[in-house]
Amino acid sequence: MNSLRAMIDVCGVGKKFTTQGGEIEVLRDVNLKICAGERVAVVGTSGAGKTTLMHILGGLDRPTTGDVLFEGESLFSLRGPELDSFRNRTIGFVFQFHQLLPEFTALENVTMPLLIGGFTRADATVKATDILHEVGLGHRLTHKPGALSGGEQQRVAVARALVREPRLLLADEPTGNLDSRTSDEILLLLDQMHQTRGLTMIIVTHSGALADSLDRTLRIEDGILAEDNIN
Numbered sequence: 001m002n003s004l005r006a007m008i009d010v011c012g013v014g015k016k017f018t019t020q021g022g023e024i025e026v027l028r029d030v031n032l033k034i035c036a037g038e039r040v041a042v043v044g045t046s047g048a049g050k051t052t053l054m055h056i057l058g059g060l061d062r063p064t065t066g067d068v069l070f071e072g073e074s075l076f077s078l079r080g081p082e083l084d085s086f087r088n089r090t091i092g093f094v095f096q097f098h099q100l101l102p103e104f105t106a107l108e109n110v111t112m113p114l115l116i117g118g119f120t121r122a123d124a125t126v127k128a129t130d131i132l133h134e135v136g137l138g139h140r141l142t143h144k145p146g147a148l149s150g151g152e153q154q155r156v157a158v159a160r161a162l163v164r165e166p167r168l169l170l171a172d173e174p175t176g177n178l179d180s181r182t183s184d185e186i187l188l189l190l191d192q193m194h195q196t197r198g199l200t201m202i203i204v205t206h207s208g209a210l211a212d213s214l215d216r217t218l219r220i221e222d223g224i225l226a227e228d229n230i231n
Contacts, residue, residue, distance in 0.1 A: 006071075007168065007200050008034040008057065013066035015052055015223075026052045028223040030066070036167075039194060039201045041211035044220040050204045051172055053220065057202065058170045059087045088117050092161030096173035098153045100145040106132060106156045107141040113164050131159045135189060151182035155189065162193060169193070171203045175210065187213070 015027040026049045034040055042050050055061040057068060059075050068075040070090070078086055100109045107128055114124035132141055135155045145153050154174065161169060174190070175183035187210060194201055203214065211217045219226045 006033040006069075007036040007038075008032075009069040009072075010034075010057070011067050011069065013053075013056060013063045013068065015049070015056065015061070016064045026223050027056075027063070027220075030220075030223075030225045032218065032225060034200065034202065036200055037198055038216065039214040040203070041214045041217045042202060042204045042220065043206070043208075043211050043217060044226075048220045049223040050220050054170050054172050054202065054204055058091050058093060059083050085117075088113060089164060090166050090168060092164070092166040092169045094154070094157050094161045094169065094171040094174045096176040098145070098157035100153060100156055100160075102145050105142050105144055106137060106148065106152075106159075109145070109156055110160045110163050113160060117164060128159070128163055131163050132156070135159045149182075150178055151185055154178065154182075154186050158186070158189060158193070162197070162199075165197070167200060169199050169201045171201065173204055173206065175205070175207060183207070 010030055010032045013027055013030040014025070017024045017026060030053065042053065044050050052061065056063050059068075059078075062076055075083070075086075100106075101112070104112075107125065110128035110132060111121070111124040114127055115121065119127070129138075129141060132138055135158055137152060137155050137159070140148060140152060143152075145156070148156065158174075169190075171190070175186050178186060190201065190203075191213075193199060201214075203210065205211055
């Protein structure tokens with residue numbers, strides 16, 4: 001760990017969903033601390049609650065019980081636009097399926113969080129261009145996602161996640177849809193971003209090699225945080 005200061009404190013988080021078949025408990029009394037600058041893997045079987053936990057950590061979903069503290073402040077005391085603004089400034093998201101907007105170019109996709117955050121189009125274009133060069137796509141600025149390879153699309157997604165210089169990166173299976181060589185390239189890119197930016201990173205993964213390369217592994221089974229191993 002780069003710091004003993006807790007950035008994230010998950011306090012008794014539980015999550016239930018109501019379905020036609022009844023109530024489903026997805027997370028049960030999850031407690032954990034994540035320190036600033038730490039790189040954490042979250043592993044577990046499909047349906048164990050990994051993605052739900054990530055959505056709660058990122059403020060995309062609210063817990064049924066418990067709370068998430070970000071540097072001592074309750075994430076879920078924020079409402080509506082306040083939470084949206086906090087998430088846009090502070091957290092970057094990378095998903096297995098990059099979720100780029102297909103009608104926009106790489107540059108336009110990466111400028112989107114900046115425009116939402118109130119940047120002028122000129123300033124947003126400069127920042128987005130800079131980070132696309134940083135991730136090795138300076139020559140692909142005007143290409144739309146359909147004209148990019150899978151690895152290039154994920155690089156655009158990483159650039160979009162980091163263009164606002166967030167302090168926390170949440171990645172849900174960022175290499176799950178890529179071949180082994182491209183996966184290695186994306187993992188190297190994430191490692192470089194961690195080193196140059198001092199990011200705190202939480203990565204959901206089925207890859208044992210990826211989990212072993214990070215600072216710590218959290219295992220979730222049946223909604224329970226079953227173990228917390230130091231790698």
